Amino acid sequence: MSAFTLDHVIESQQFDRDLLELVFQTADQMKTDLYGERRLAKFLDGKIMASLFYEPSTRTRFSFESAMRRLGGSVITTENAREFSSAAKGESLSDSTRIMNGYADVIVMRHNEAGSAARAAEISTIPIINAGDGAGQHPTQALLDMYTIVDAFPGVNDLKIAMVGDLRYGRTVRSLSYLLTKYEKVEIIFVSPPVCKMEGDIKAYLDKYSISWREETDLEKVAPEVDCIYMTRIQKERFHSVEDYQAAASKYILSPELVFAMKPSAIIMHPLPRVDEIPGEIDGDPRARYFEQAQNGLYIRMALLYLLFNKE
């Protein structure tokens, strides 16, 4: 198997097919060991992870911190990292990163500005993992999404996937699109209201890698033909009026009727949290994989932490 070559985890584009397979196999191993007979070894005993969250995201933070703990490591954590660069004190991200280099062995950083993780990585002597930087990337989310797809469709051949909802501002669907180019014969259907269409840069990237895509507005039409529906939340603030929003949102709800129309082998994904776009009554359907998907975040983050410290 190929070696893990990354010093930092900053964006989806860093992962080629070999790296993806290494991460996914390691995640498989983590999952097996976590619930298996043998006790998981404390691989990261004595290592310290700094959770540096410039904006709170309890869910993501807990997932990383749980991963670190499961591997025997310890954590120092803040949801107030913004204080580091407060107007009053005005410290640069670069200085903060240098300081943290002395206190921890790996930094998980959530920031409100796109590009922050990359800037920190430029000067950091310890690994930086990007846990979301504003409108930028959230690569571990993309990896857990892709891992969930690979788990359901090993090989990912001839996969037809619908991405639904707010595609224009949705970080997850953008990052996942990058990763899908690593697989063959993938077909993406972007399903959204006209105001939330996928941006041109992603479409150009897909074209470059010969990934076929098309755009639709009608979820009802698309549901029966795809192997995977990736739902996202439509955000109120994108619309000019409440009426416009409600009209749009109601069209992108995965109702029991729509689920009934889906292929039996298809899967339903959602980055969570959800609001109304997937009703609770769907949760029991074997195609609903969004909780499993969230859980996969733990294995993926365990795998990344393990690999960053075991690069032979």
Next chain:
Amino acid sequence: MSAFTLDHVIESQQFDRDLLELVFQTADQMKTDLYGERRLAKFLDGKIMASLFYEPSTRTRFSFESAMRRLGGSVITTENAREFSSAAKGESLSDSTRIMNGYADVIVMRHNEAGSAARAAEISTIPIINAGDGAGQHPTQALLDMYTIVDAFPGVNDLKIAMVGDLRYGRTVRSLSYLLTKYEKVEIIFVSPPVCKMEGDIKAYLDKYSISWREETDLEKVAPEVDCIYMTRIQKERFHSVEDYQAAASKYILSPELVFAMKPSAIIMHPLPRVDEIPGEIDGDPRARYFEQAQNGLYIRMALLYLLFNKE
């Protein structure tokens, strides 16, 4: 000894006399081991506790987290859990609980809405411990209160206890009342201003279990006759005017004169924090047990955590 039969710790009423004795004996053992020759075994090594506090309560959180650490376990923690269910994101408690099920081995939950812990327990695959849910219950506080009483009066026979202060809104006196019904010949005297009287539901519950109770307004009259005075804070916002409040509050201060009048064998309890209702000069009196009571919270929480993971 009876086995620990609970999957979750949600309310005082779950504990019958056998369970109480099991918890208290385990707490005794924890206390002994913690300060004994032998080093306390890391019973919960590798286990993760999630502190999910929808409202901050540093004291309670620290008590739980210290208990988990003492047993060798680790902790992921937030005082911003409300963010999970923020208006903007609108996630349900049920979804949050499911997600946390994947990241932790036990959840300690503090919530602002009564009934939240019970709702989380309904769908959780890992133990939920209620660390206070709004106007609802705070069962571990009730257990540590009862443990403090049992420690002073083994058998709890013929115990006469005065509950003093804000009985109407005080969660602790309500929960403790439930537990006192498990013992024989207990007599409760509710001492409060008229606007803060104990509610009817508790009185009915006591009647059902043949626990004798009466109401008084004069602490001076009651102090000499009881084995235990359980003081609570009277809250300003219950009164129509500042004058009314001050008049009431001044009557429910445990002055040195009142303490002098108490039985030598009696004990003084308070759930803390206190304001003026117990002056600092009382702290040195051997009857003052409120700091010991707070400390007992650690042993009780260690016992519960231990038992939840060791149900043979």
Next chain:
Amino acid sequence: MSAFTLDHVIESQQFDRDLLELVFQTADQMKTDLYGERRLAKFLDGKIMASLFYEPSTRTRFSFESAMRRLGGSVITTENAREFSSAAKGESLSDSTRIMNGYADVIVMRHNEAGSAARAAEISTIPIINAGDGAGQHPTQALLDMYTIVDAFPGVNDLKIAMVGDLRYGRTVRSLSYLLTKYEKVEIIFVSPPVCKMEGDIKAYLDKYSISWREETDLEKVAPEVDCIYMTRIQKERFHSVEDYQAAASKYILSPELVFAMKPSAIIMHPLPRVDEIPGEIDGDPRARYFEQAQNGLYIRMALLYLLFNKE
């Protein structure tokens, strides 16, 4: 070597020359062990540190928590300790300290009021470490500053040091001044705008210990003659107008020209965070020691934690 005699770490004046040498040698050992062949022993395995921060200071908190983790100990932490003594609940620092005594083995306290750490130490049965109390002291900062100086100038003989910037309100330069009196033939030059001059109490203290000092306003004049420049931030709010501030601040910037004029053997220190007073282009100069200085905070805090639990 002398034994560590302190029960608490509250102020710089507690440290005599022998204690300083013990702390610095222990810090040296920590540094060696941390990066050496041998794995650092888990000296504080099973011990719990409570980080009780009444005001947030992520940097200081992380430094202490990293130190505790490196020694194998665990941590319970809050940046909301003020809640303990909230107006609504009104608990005294004394009560909070007593409660924490039951939950932890050592308390690291950051408080907004001078004298708080000393008051907590009066009643605490476990060690208190002052992590800064308002306008009061921040002794571990002074120790790491002194350690950085001793590292560069073993023996600290004939040291000439310039303290630059806001000397009137700067806690670090005040605390460091106390420690410098423990060494011989030190000479201090206070370089500041007239409104930010060092206070009289420190000058009197230096006189008492026969430490020579003088005041200057011109950094350009002083830079070439000193062994150490200790820069601090000048704070806007000290000045009557923005113009006054800008005029003053621009005079206390350590420009490349000034650094070029410094002795080759001299060092540049700063407690960080910095704003403009040291431009980034200085960072690569071998005389720039401020990041190393911050890093030394880890070794000093590890040393103090170790010594507090190993007082033979």
